[in-house]
Structures are given as structure tokens and as C-alpha cells.
Amino acid sequence: MTWTNWAGDESCVPATVRSPASVDELAAVIKQAADQDQVVRVAGAGHSFSDLVCTNGVLLSLDGLRGILDVDKTRNVVTVAAGTRLYDLNPALAQLGYALPNLGDIDRQSLAGAISTATHGTGRLLGNLATQVEALQLVLADGSVRTITAADDETLRAARVSLGALGVVSAYTLRVVPAFRLHAQERRLRLDETLAQLDELAEANEHFEFFVFPHTMHALIRANNRTDEPAEPAGRVREYVDGHLVQNKLLDLLCRAGRARPSLIPRLNRLITSAVSPSTRVDDSYKIFASQRSVRFTESEWAIPHEACAEAVREILRIVRARGFHVNFPLEVRFVSADEESFLSPSYGRATAYIAVHVYRGMDWRPYFQAVQEIASAYGGRPHWGKRHLLSAGQLASRYPAWDRFQAVRAQLDPSGRFSNEHVRRVLGTPHSA
Numbered sequence: 353m354t355w356t357n358w359a360g361d362e363s364c365v366p367a368t369v370r371s372p373a374s375v376d377e378l379a380a381v382i383k384q385a386a387d388q389d390q391v392v393r394v395a396g397a398g399h400s401f402s403d404l405v406c407t408n409g410v411l412l413s414l415d416g417l418r419g420i421l422d423v424d425k426t427r428n429v430v431t432v433a434a435g436t437r438l439y440d441l442n443p444a445l446a447q448l449g450y451a452l453p454n455l456g457d458i459d460r461q462s463l464a465g466a467i468s469t470a471t472h473g474t475g476r477l478l479g480n481l482a483t484q485v486e487a488l489q490l491v492l493a494d495g496s497v498r499t500i501t502a503a504d505d506e507t508l509r510a511a512r513v514s515l516g517a518l519g520v521v522s523a524y525t526l527r528v529v530p531a532f533r534l535h536a537q538e539r540r541l542r543l544d545e546t547l548a549q550l551d552e553l554a555e556a557n558e559h560f561e562f563f564v565f566p567h568t569m570h571a572l573i574r575a576n577n578r579t580d581e582p583a584e585p586a587g588r589v590r591e592y593v594d595g596h597l598v599q600n601k602l603l604d605l606l607c608r609a610g611r612a613r614p615s616l617i618p619r620l621n622r623l624i625t626s627a628v629s630p631s632t633r634v635d636d637s638y639k640i641f642a643s644q645r646s647v648r649f650t651e652s653e654w655a656i657p658h659e660a661c662a663e664a665v666r667e668i669l670r671i672v673r674a675r676g677f678h679v680n681f682p683l684e685v686r687f688v689s690a691d692e693e694s695f696l697s698p699s700y701g702r703a704t705a706y707i708a709v710h711v712y713r714g715m716d717w718r719p720y721f722q723a724v725q726e727i728a729s730a731y732g733g734r735p736h737w738g739k740r741h742l743l744s745a746g747q748l749a750s751r752y753p754a755w756d757r758f759q760a761v762r763a764q765l766d767p768s769g770r771f772s773n774e775h776v777r778r779v780l781g782t783p784h785s786a
């Protein structure tokens with residue numbers, strides 16, 4: 353069987369695909385793989401853009417391990433099976449009166465896949481998803497099952513964001529917050545004004561982000577703030593027009609046109625920017641956070657110091673024009689608070705701006721992503737672990753203050769590299785290199 357990622361541009365042929373239905377079965381599969389000296393990787397929802405998941409050994413699906421396993425109402429924590437998809441978890445939490453405080457812009461991922469790469473949303477005072485993890489259950493290379501709590505803080509900090517390189521997570525205990533509604537506002541704002549007011553906008557809104565298509569003068573800004581107002585979702589027609597027709601169908605159509613005739617891209621980018629009309633709505637937080645993404649693309653995203661954001665965005669837009677890159681997808685800019693919860697968190701120790709760049713499927717991403725990587729690297733940029741970048745362990749180590757601490761835990765938990773594939777060896781090195 354061939355496994356393929358969501359974008360459709362990374363695939364592999366594993367020797368075996370297994371979908372255990374219990375933690376005991378999962379442990380037995382891993383033990384058997386170890387006995388047969390096979391590599392083990394887990395596929396979540398396959399929404400990472402690189403070959404992060406790929407293996408010719410044993411590929412595991414945790415689709416059989418789903419759902420909320422325990423709720424502690426006195427401490428506001430829930431224990432959730434690692435294979436649970438976010439689109440199932442969010443409404444299940446809402447039924448219990450809970451929510452995750454922040455989410456990314458889709459809900460298709462598995463919980464473990466999202467956490468293992470430090471998937472994030474936007475919010476200057478909010479961390480990535482992994483910062484919600486209070487404890488986790490990890491199945492190790494010998495098939496033993498370990499519950500890792502704050503009592504073993506060093507291991508917990510290594511295991512939250514681990515790219516699947518320490519073992520297979522079977523469950524997470526997550527801190528949750530009371531369910532809340534968001535007031536969402538989308539509008540256009542001149543790009544120069546947006547960049548000049550970036551700090552104010554990020555401070556004034558709990559969740560602020562913006563998109564900008566190269567060759568345009570306007571940013572499309574999105575500001576979500578908590579509200580007690582009753583839910584007032586976009587009408588079905590409005591949702592269909594804005595969410596489906598403009599953000600997916602029209603975008604896809606214009607991307608195809610741009611791919612066929614790249615000289616049209618600047619005009620097409622201006623056309624789609626002008627097609628976005630201002631809107632507001634109020635809804636449950638998780639319904640506001642998640643969008644539909646049916647247009648296929650590939651992506652690279654960089655975590656840089658918050659204060660470098662405006663200048664880095666200007667440089668990227670400048671280089672797109674100067675080098676004539678054909679870019680018919682917007683940059684997406686978001687903000688995340690500093691954290692020290694996970695050694696490999698891209699926002700480790702610094703207030704972070706994330707800048708994401710995208711390339712429509714079937715178009716050459718390398719020259720553009722390489723140029724963006726150089727710009728981000730000048731600011732000490734750290735790549736999103738689930739997205740494309742060209743760095744290797746030797747280049748990444750100095751960008752992560754707790755790199756050696758992660759590697760020490762890795763050498764202890766998986767000294768033989770049972771959970772390492774080619775991608776993991778490139779970006780983390782081999783376990784003994786600790």
C-alpha cells in the first residue's frame with residue numbers, strides 16, 4: 353500500500369501498515385517491530401507537508417485509539433486518546449463545557465500529530481497546542497508503556513514536541529478552559545498600515561493574524577476576540593460564498609490560471625484580494641478557528657522573534673518581486689507567546705511571529721522556500737516541524753537552546769533510532785549524536 357500526505361506530494365510504501373485497537377495491541381506491534389528490527393513511524397492525518405511520516409518499515413495508524421478517556425472537572429483536565437481527530441475532540445469538549453484555548457486554522461489533524469509538531473494558532477499571549485499537555489502516555493521501543501508527568505519534567509518537556517522520535521504517544525492529559533465564544537472580524541487594511549501598527553493590532557486582539565498576497569497593497573486581517581454575545585454565525589449563503597467559493601473555488605481557479613500563465617499572477621492576486629469583503633460573526637470558539645481548506649498546496653513556515661516580523665514580511669515581499677518568484681498564495685502571519693514547555697518548541701524562550709509561505713500544487717516551491725529560509729535564518733528563524741524546510745540537525749541545533757537536553761532524553765528512550773526515518777535523521781541527527 354502506498355501512503356500519501358494531504359498535499360499529495362510525499363509518499364512511501366511501508367512494509368506493513370498496522371492499526372491497533374488498544375494500547376496493549378499497540379505495545380505488541382512495537383515489540384514485534386523491534387524483534388524484527390523494523391523502523392516504526394506513526395501517520396496522524398498526514399497533514400504535514402514533508403516526508404516526516406514516511407517509512408519503508410512499519411507505519412502505524414492510531415485511528416483505533418480515539419475519544420475522551422477521562423475528565424477531571426475539579427482540575428479542568430481531560431485525558432484523550434492520541435488518535436482522536438481535532439474535529440471530533442472540539443465538539444466533544446464543548447459538550448462537557450470545555451474548549452482548547454487556541455487552535456490552528458483547520459481541525460483535520462490527529463491530536464498526536466498536531467501536538468508532535470507544535471501546531472499553533474495565533475494569539476500573542478497564547479502558546480502552541482503542546483503547551484496544553486500536562487501528561488502523556490508513551491509506548492517505548494521495547495513495547496513498555498510509560499506515563500510521563502511533571503514528576504519527570506525533563507522527559508515531559510522532550511516528549512511533547514518530539515516528531516514521533518521518542519516513541520508512540522497513546523494518550524494525552526490536556527489542560528482545558530471553559531467553553532467560550534469568539535467575535536470574528538475580517539477586513540482589508542492597507543499593508544503599510546498593517547505593518548506599521550502590527551504591535552498594536554496583535555496587542556489589541558486576543559487572536560490576530562493577517563494574510564497578504566504578493567504584488568498587492570492590502571492585507572486581509574482577521575481578529576478574533578472573546579465575547580458573551582449570542583452566537584450569530586454567518587448565514588449559509590454567506591458562508592458558502594466566502595468560505596467555499598472565494599477561499600476555495602475562486603482561489604483554486606485563479607491558482608490554476610496563474611500556474612498556466614505566471615505573468616498573470618500579480619493581477620490575479622489583486623483580483624482575489626479585492627473579492628474579500630468585510631465580515632463579522634459570533635460562534636463557538638472552535639467553529640471560528642477552523643476553516644475549510646480544499647485547495648492543495650505545499651507550505652513552509654518560520655518562527656522568528658516577534659519584533660522582527662514587519663521587516664521580515666517586507667523582505668519576503670521584496671524578494672518575490674525582485675527574483676520574479678511566481679507566488680499566487682498569500683503569506684500568513686501569526687503570533688504565539690514564548691514557551692519553555694517543550695525543548696523543541698519553535699517559540700521556545702521568545703515571543704514569536706510565525707510567517708508561512710505557500711506554493712500551489714504542481715509549482716516549484718524550492719527557490720522561493722529557499723529564499724524565505726535565508727531571510728528567516730538571518731533572524732534566527734526556526735522552522736515549523738510539520739512544514740517544508742531545507743535545514744539539517746547541524747544547522748538547527750544552535751537555534752534551540754534546549755537541543756542537547758532533548759537529545760539526552762532521546763538517547764535514553766530510543767538509543768537505537770527505532771522511531772527515526774530519513775527525515776528525522778536529517779533534522780534531529782541520529783540518537784547517539786547526542
Ligand SMILES: Cc1cc2nc3c(=O)[nH]c(=O)nc-3n(C[C@H](O)[C@H](O)[C@H](O)COP(=O)(O)OP(=O)(O)OC[C@H]3O[C@@H](n4cnc5c(N)ncnc54)[C@H](O)[C@@H]3O)c2cc1C
Pocket residue numbers: 358359393394395396397398399400401404405414434435455456457458460461462463464465466467468469470471472473515516517519520521522645736737738739
Ligand atoms: C491545510 C493545512 C492547514 C494547516 N494549518 C496549520 C495551522 O493552522 N497551524 C499549524 O501550526 N500547522 C498547521 N498545519 C500543519 C499541521 O498541523 C501539522 O503538520 C500536523 O503535524 C499535522 O497533523 P497530522 O495529524 O496530520 O500529523 P502527521 O502529519 O500525520 O504527523 C505529524 C508528526 O506527528 C507524528 N505522530 C503522529 N501521531 C503520533 C503519535 N501517536 N505518537 C508519536 N508521534 C506521532 C508523526 O509521526 C509525524 O512525525 C496545517 C496543515 C495543512 C495541510
